[in-house]
Amino acid sequence: MSIMTYRQALHDTLRAEMLRDQNVFLMGEEIGVFDGSYKITAGLLAEFGEKRVRDTPIAEEGFTGAAIGAAMLGLRPVVEIMTINFSLLALDQIVNHAAKIYGMFGGQAKVPLVIRTPGGGGQQLGATHSQNIELYYAFVPGMKVVAPSTPADAKALLLAAIRDDDPVLFLENLSLYNTKGEVPDDDTPAEIGKAAVTREGRDITLIGYSRMAHVASQVAEQLAASDGLDIEVIDLRSLRPLDRGTLIESVKKTHAAVVLEDDWLTYGIGAEIAATISDGAFDYLDAPVRRVAMAEVPLPYSKPLETAALPSADDVIGAIRQTLDAVGHRRR
């Protein structure tokens, strides 16, 4: 066990996997000479050379597609798309090709591809550079989408993604890169498709992923100290497949849930979670499932506006209190 940042965990895992398997190689804009836009790949060009750390032209569709093709022949490319916003230019290659090739050709070719890309707002990057659109990929059968919130999961899920024979969108988050945590030394991959109960409790279930799983844990600790609340926290970890069973088991115990999401509310990930809970635990609910999500605007640049649009810990605390009020009302 060592303490390290989320960034370091990603870097070390990429490096270890490249050492382990000659078929693993990296592609993306500015990942080599520039060391990566967020320095995840720092030093890897010097160590592995241009063949295995490929700086690409600014051509998301072209190089993502090329990675898919290389994967069809059994290589295991790990593509970095600078931020998830730019993955839109590769949407056709990801949705219409990576996610389809295995099924559409009757299982004759696999696509063992990883696309690493950070989401996240709150850095005054404006409307086009602050989106959380992982939903687009989580919507598509044939894709797997994972979203680690801790350095330990960054490692374990990246190991799983690289060793998996399907295309995996690996969602990182700008605000998590510098967060620290314990990371096991062994290289046991996580199980894609499994959520984690990161804190057990009886009063209410908080559900989040990526940055919002982090926020959920913080809020739970804070309310335990201030109000003596016993909050259960679930980190989804995998958006597709979605671990519905873990959600339902939790809500059957707590009878209430708040979903935290960094994307927009309408049609968002939280809508799927709420529908799942309604399907699987309707009779156990003491209050409607509440969603805390981003305001539905193209995110403004100006700081006060940006802050107002993004979900905060206070928003979550408010939603929890209101939900528990409703629970109290119903249980009377």
Added chain:
Amino acid sequence: MTAQTRTPRKKQNAAARISPVTAAGRTVEDGERLIDFYRRMVLIRRFEERAARGYTQALIGGYCHLNLGEEAAVVGLLSALQPTDYLFTNYREHGYAITRGIDPNRVMAELYGRVDGVSKGWGGSMHMFDIDKRMLGGYGIVGGQIPLATGVALAIDYRGGHEVVLCTMGDGTTNIGAFHESLNIAALWNLPIVYVIINNGLGMGTTVEKSSAEPELYKRGSAYRMASERVDGLDPVAVAEAAGRAIDSARSGKPFLLEVVTERLRGHSVVDPAKYRSAEEVAELKENDPVQTFGARLVDEGLLDADSLAKIDEQATARVAEAAAFAEASAFPDVSTLFDYTYATPVPNDSRRLPGQPLFEPAPIPEQGAAR
């Protein structure tokens, strides 16, 4: 289509198009090769006609795009490819599949959506894929195959292999961003790939002149300092030779752009009556029919006669009838296999729910006052 941008075929003497492999210096093997070209062209012709029939009989569904008029291009191109090389095409690919050596029975069965189809009935007309023959699709998204093919060339290069990728596309496809991104990448990284533009003059109903600001499409290679060439796609021998040069170049690490000027004899797909084409144009198409002209040429050269022409035709017709019978006898895939190909690596919580099924078994309603 105007003479200045398309090969002025009409004014071209048919004999002038005959490659150096003419009567005088021709060996027996050369003669056999020409006859083999013709045989393959006729097989595509009859196969596609049969596919059109199957479509109108509702035995084939979806979209159905035919290689009619492109037989010489298909046969010439694939004759230059080694069995270990890789082929990527678009949705107009039945001819490529059978010429690449995939059993016509399996190609027809794919059209019929049957379990014995090349893609097990999961792909249909636009998505023929055979890993053994190294035909890596069949793609319905215009331009979608181009980045993938580039990536396969990258994988070959990565492993130090000597295979080449041949990636075909239509003329209209050269206006897609993926085309330009891919050519740039292949040229930068010296990848072993030949991009082939099958210029049949039309993207659905839009002419090359209306869609491409540089209608001499092979010239687009120059933007990437990529060697390029244009060849008459009605002459299988010329195509074979040009493809040979292009493939040699690619094998030595110099990607190549080859434009094959050909014809689309019918509509964009089986259901398109192509009313946007003038009577004069249609008459010209008939005159240029590559199967007819190549057959006549082989007769002129004394390689074939009326009897042997008829025999080749009969054989093709019989082969295609066999394929249709095979397809019809093949079973539809069982619905129990619906979830077989969502993921290659199974993971927990993968949904296997049919549309009418609930996510969860309906829960018993808790009794009044039940303890929680």
